[in-house]
Amino acid sequence: MSLIAIRNLCLRQSSACFSPSRKMSSALTSLPSTHQMLQKTCRDFAEGELKPIAAKLDREHLFPKEQVDKMGKLGLMAIDVPEELGGSGLDYLAYSVAMEEISRGCASAGVIMSVNNSLYLGPINKFGNAKQKEQFVTPFTDGSRVGCFALSEPGNGSDAGAASTTAKDKGGQWVLNGTKSWITNGYESEATVVFATTDKAKKHKGISAFLVPKPIEGLALGKKEDKLGIRASSTCNLVFEDCQIPKENILGEPGMGFKIAMMTLDAGRIGIASQALGIAQASLDCAVDYASKRIAFGAPITKLQSIQNKLAEMALRIESARLLTWRAAALKDEGKNYTKAAAMAKLAASEAATYASHQCIQVLGGMGYVSDMPAERHYRDARITEIYEGTSEIQRLVIAGNLLKEYGL
Amino acid sequence: MARVLVGVKRVIDYAVKIRVKPDKSGVVTEGVKHSMNPFDEIAVEEAVRMKEKKLATEVIAVSCGPTQAQETLRTALAMGVDKAIHVEVTGKDLDTLQPIHVSKILAKLAQDEKADLVIVGKQAIDDDCNQTAQMTAALLDWPQGTFASKIEKGDGILTIVREIDGGLETVKVKTPAVLSADLRLNEPRYATLPNIMKAKKKPLKKLTPKDLGVEIKAHQEVVSVEDPPVRQAGSIVPDVDTLAAKLKEGGFA
Numbered sequence: 057m058s059l060i061a062i063r064n065l066c067l068r069q070s071s072a073c074f075s076p077s078r079k080m081s082s083a084l085t086s087l088p089s090t091h092q093m094l095q096k097t098c099r100d101f102a103e104g105e106l107k108p109i110a111a112k113l114d115r116e117h118l119f120p121k122e123q124v125d126k127m128g129k130l131g132l133m134a135i136d137v138p139e140e141l142g143g144s145g146l147d148y149l150a151y152s153v154a155m156e157e158i159s160r161g162c163a164s165a166g167v168i169m170s171v172n173n174s175l176y177l178g179p180i181n182k183f184g185n186a187k188q189k190e191q192f193v194t195p196f197t198d199g200s201r202v203g204c205f206a207l208s209e210p211g212n213g214s215d216a217g218a219a220s221t222t223a224k225d226k227g228g229q230w231v232l233n234g235t236k237s238w239i240t241n242g243y244e245s246e247a248t249v250v251f252a253t254t255d256k257a258k259k260h261k262g263i264s265a266f267l268v269p270k271p272i273e274g275l276a277l278g279k280k281e282d283k284l285g286i287r288a289s290s291t292c293n294l295v296f297e298d299c300q301i302p303k304e305n306i307l308g309e310p311g312m313g314f315k316i317a318m319m320t321l322d323a324g325r326i327g328i329a330s331q332a333l334g335i336a337q338a339s340l341d342c343a344v345d346y347a348s349k350r351i352a353f354g355a356p357i358t359k360l361q362s363i364q365n366k367l368a369e370m371a372l373r374i375e376s377a378r379l380l381t382w383r384a385a386a387l388k389d390e391g392k393n394y395t396k397a398a399a400m401a402k403l404a405a406s407e408a409a410t411y412a413s414h415q416c417i418q419v420l421g422g423m424g425y426v427s428d429m430p431a432e433r434h435y436r437d438a439r440i441t442e443i444y445e446g447t448s449e450i451q452r453l454v455i456a457g458n459l460l461k462e463y464g465l
Numbered sequence: 466m467a468r469v470l471v472g473v474k475r476v477i478d479y480a481v482k483i484r485v486k487p488d489k490s491g492v493v494t495e496g497v498k499h500s501m502n503p504f505d506e507i508a509v510e511e512a513v514r515m516k517e518k519k520l521a522t523e524v525i526a527v528s529c530g531p532t533q534a535q536e537t538l539r540t541a542l543a544m545g546v547d548k549a550i551h552v553e554v555t556g557k558d559l560d561t562l563q564p565i566h567v568s569k570i571l572a573k574l575a576q577d578e579k580a581d582l583v584i585v586g587k588q589a590i591d592d593d594c595n596q597t598a599q600m601t602a603a604l605l606d607w608p609q610g611t612f613a614s615k616i617e618k619g620d621g622i623l624t625i626v627r628e629i630d631g632g633l634e635t636v637k638v639k640t641p642a643v644l645s646a647d648l649r650l651n652e653p654r655y656a657t658l659p660n661i662m663k664a665k666k667k668p669l670k671k672l673t674p675k676d677l678g679v680e681i682k683a684h685q686e687v688v689s690v691e692d693p694p695v696r697q698a699g700s701i702v703p704d705v706d707t708l709a710a711k712l713k714e715g716g717f718a
Contacts, residue, residue, distance in 0.1 A: 089536060090661055093543055096500070097655045131658030144658035154658075 084379070091153050094146070097130060098154045102161025110162040113288035114433050117280070119244055120165055120288055127165070128199010132158065133172050137181055141189055142197035148323070148385040152330040156378075159334025160341075163437035164288030166334055168202060170327035171240045175445075176203030179249055179265065179320045183308040192247050192267050204245040205324075206236035206294050207317050213238070214450050216251075217260030217314060221296060223252035228303055230266060232274070232296040238444070242277060243290035246270050249320075250294070251313045263313035267305045274299030285436030322395050323388065324445045325402035329381040332405035332441040336374045339409070339416035339434045343367060346420050346429070357419075366419060370412045377404035396458035403451040406441035413438040467521045467618075467640065469512045470575050471546065472567070472585035472597065473505040473528050475537040479590055489689045492591075501537045504586025506544075508646040510653040511616065512584055513545035520618045523547050525578055529567050531555045535669060542664035543656035549669040550574065558674070558681040564592075566674065566681050568600035573677040575605060580641065582623075587612055587645040598645035608638035611645040 087095065105123055113120055127133055135151040137143025144150075151173060159166030180192050196203050212218045221234025232252055239248070247269050255262030268275065278293025308316055344367060347358045357363045381404075384397035413434040417424030424431040442448045477483065478498040486493055501509075515521040526541035528534040529552040538549035552570055554562050575583050583605075588595035602609035610616070610625030614633070617624040627634045628647050656664075674681055702708045712718040 089539060090665065092536075093540060093656055093661045093664075094658060096540075097657070097661070101655055129657065130655055135658065139659070139662075145662060146658060150658075 087149075087153065090146075091150055094150055095153050095157055098132070098157035099160075101127070101130065102157050106158065106161030106165050110164075110288075111427065111430065111433065113162065113164060114285075115287075115427070117287045119290060120162070120168070121244070123162075123165055124168055124202065125199045127158070127169060128197070132169060133199045133202070134177055134193075134197035135173055137177055137193060137197055141181070142194045143177075147389040148326060149382060149389060152326055152381055152385045155327050155330035156334040156337065159331040160338045161334075162288065163331060163335050163434075164286045166331040167240055167286050167289050167328075170324065170331055171204055172196065172202045174324040174327040175205035175320060176241075176245075176247070176249060178323050179205075179307060179316050180267065182319070183265070183312070183316055184267075187304070188267060188307065191269075196247065201246045202241050202244055203247045203249070204239050204241040205320070206239050206248050206250045208236060208238045210235055210237050210293075214447055216317060217263070219251055219253050219260075219263050219313075221250070221252040222256075223254050223264060223266060225254070225303075226300075229300045230303060230305065232266065232268070232299040232301065234296050235278075236294040236296075237278075238281070238291055239294050240289055240291055240444075242292035242294060243280060248294065249307065250296075251317055252296075254310050254313075258311060260314040261311050263317075264310045265307040265313040265316045266301060267307055268299070268301055272299060272301070283440070285433070285438070285440055321445055322398045325398040325451075326381060326384050326388065326394075328441055328445045329377065329384070329398070329401040329405035332402075332409035332438065333374060333378055333381060335434050335438045335441070336370070336377070336405070336409040336412040339412040339431065339438070340367070340370050340374060342429065342431055342434070343370065343412075343416040343419040346423070363419060366415045370408075370415055373404070373408035373411055377401065377408040380404050396455055399446070399451040399454040399458075402441075402446065403448055403455070406438075406448060409434075409438035409441050467515065467581035468579055469515060469521045469524045469582045469584060470571065470578060470580040471505070471508050471512045471524060471526050471541065472571055472583070473509060473526050473537050473541050474502045474586070474589045475499050475528060475530050475534045476502045476589055476591045479503060485690055485692050489691060491687065491690050499533065499536075501540050502586050502589045502591075504588060504590075504646050504648070506586075506653040507648070507650050508584040508586050508644075509541050509544050509546060510651045511646060512582075513654075514651065515582075515618070516545065516547075521582070525550060525580070527552065527571065527574055529554050529562065529570055529674075531559060538669060539664055540656060542667045542669070543661045544654060545660065546667075548667055551669060551671045552677070553671055553673050554681065560687075561681050561683045563684060564594045564596035564600055565684060566679060567597050568604055569679045570674060570677055571597070571601045572604040573679065575601070575641075577677075582640060583607075583643045585643075585645050587647050595645075598643050602643035605641070605643065607641050607643050609643045609645075610636055610638050612647040613644050614647050614649045616644065616650070 131144035132154055134143035135146050139145040158169055195201055207216055211220055223230045223232050250266045250268050251263055253262050254264045274297050276295040281291040347363050348356050350357045381401040384394050384401040387394035387397050416431045417435055420429055420431050423429050478500045481498055484493045512524045516524050524546045526538050526546040526549045528538050535551050538551055542549055585598050598611050612627045613625045614628045615626035621640055623638050625636050
């Protein structure tokens with residue numbers, strides 16, 4: 057059911073309306089009741105099913121297949137996909153809340169969920185035709201399958217317009233050649249959205265987006281990267297060598313690829329911001345819990361100003377980032393331009409996560425440095441949030457670009 | 466096939482650290498996280514499972530309390546309950562509300578809604594009364610199966626395994642009956658996102674105790690609420706003789 061239909065239905069009933077203006081003002085003080093229930097489900101799931109195994113998943117680099125399956129059954133793997141396609145038909149605020157709670161339990165489960173929702177299902181849901189949605193959306197909504205998004209290459213990350221992977225029209229088929237790197241869910245995914253140049257002369261306007269099922273002949277996977285953090289999710293290269301895909305697997309029109317990628321990343325940034333919030337919150341929870349029990353100088357260290365200052369700063373940065381994230385989600389849900397808001401959210405949240413996890417180790421002292429406590433894992437998990445889906449440096453450029461436009465410059 | 470009435474109570478969340486109000490009149494509830502009583506979650510889960518097994522046709526959730534009790538009812542709807550009834554009790558009445566009043570309300574609703582089964586949690590984690598199921602059964606003159614850890618439906622008969630101090634007791638009760646859910650009866654489900662969305666369209670009726678002919682009359686008065694005494698540290702003794710001597714000293718032997 058479309059959001060408009062839900063809203064109209066709710067307007068016929070009394071409470072907890074989905075009207076946009078009411079949603080925004082209530083989000084500043086408390087979430088709408090639907091989102092609160094969703095938050096409870098996600099928190100209970102994260103605490104009961106993810107938190108107890110997160111350390112093991114990290115240590116052994118295990119993809120949490122069983123948990124992803126359960127998350128799918130809960131409706132978390134396709135949150136804003138319409139119900140008729142198999143999704144939950146909720147909004148981006150709901151997605152942000154869910155992402156934060158899941159990531160608070162396990163950051164890897166969070167990124168697996170985020171890539172599937174924002175980077176894979178997002179563009180296909182927006183730009184795909186009915187046949188493409190049937191093949192590439194519906195089977196990927198219940199947690200049994202995940203997808204991935206292939207934009208970065210060994211030669212370009214931030215410089216996305218310089219894509220060197222090519223797609224040549226060879227009589228009835230597209231033939232893909234090139235290498236994509238740093239692909240999250242690379243190993244387990246059963247389909248990917250790939251960006252390749254169809255017309256080099258047009259530079260970034262000559263990039264197109266394609267849908268590639270996996271496994272497929274002509275597509276090989278590189279080695280699984282040995283990462284600092286989010287180790288339960290797989291990251292690898294996708295190597296295309298004369299990989300043939302049907303003509304109808306182009307997503308949108310030729311030359312639309314760069315635009316699709318940028319629009320997709322805008323939404324993805326809300327997902328990653330939410331993941332960072334989850335990691336940051338988990339760090340704060342860990343620090344407060346430890347500080348309340350650790351006795352030094354005759355009292356729990358929560359009584360010491362040095363510790364209080366740290367906790368206050370951590371909480372401030374998290375709360376600020378959360379409000380930015382919710383605002384970006386609300387703007388998106390209202391159909392408004394949210395590019396600058398999403399960039400601010402991702403920047404603020406990722407830096408809040410690295411700050412909070414750093415200070416969490418500091419509060420725990422020696423205990424923060426050993427794997428008996430989750431602090432060191434949060435520290436390692438947080439670091440990537442300042443890099444993927446747009447480095448902090450790129451976010452600043454996006455913010456500045458949009459800001460100057462607002463001033464008419 | 467059975468129509469099931471489930472009683473749910475909104476209580477302070479089990480994970481919250483309880484603080485006593487400075488005037489000793491009660492505990493702090495303002496701004497504190499509340500949720501559905503855990504044993505009531507188990508009761509709702511059991512009722513919904515009965516419906517899935519086609520042993521029940523309709524499940525109705527009831528909650529007595531202030532406006533916020535509707536959140537608890539919505540959670541029940543999101544778990545699969547068909548419709549909800551909010552019996553609004555506020556202000557002074559809320560302070561006076563006791564299991565005796567709730568039982569009268571549940572008994573009247575059981576009759577009005579033509580329920581074949583009433584299930585509630587065995588006790589609420591705030592007052593630990595463990596009275597509502599028993600009183601409701603008595604008022605209705607229905608048999609009861611309390612502390613249920615297993616429920617099996619037969620023909621007009623329910624076989625209940627009860628957890629009692631001595632172990633497990635099996636009883637058979639004829640329906641209609643009142644049951645209370647114990648911890649190991651089942652593991653409640655998470656409310657899935659699609660179900661949370663569906664819950665918004667399910668009916669929620671509002672009533673007052675007066676509509677049901679129940680008067681919230683005070684049967685008792687809370688004199689004071691205090692923290693339990695702070696636990697004193699123990700001491701380690703070097704040998705058994707010292708232990709025996711200390712026990713005698715303390716009057717324990």
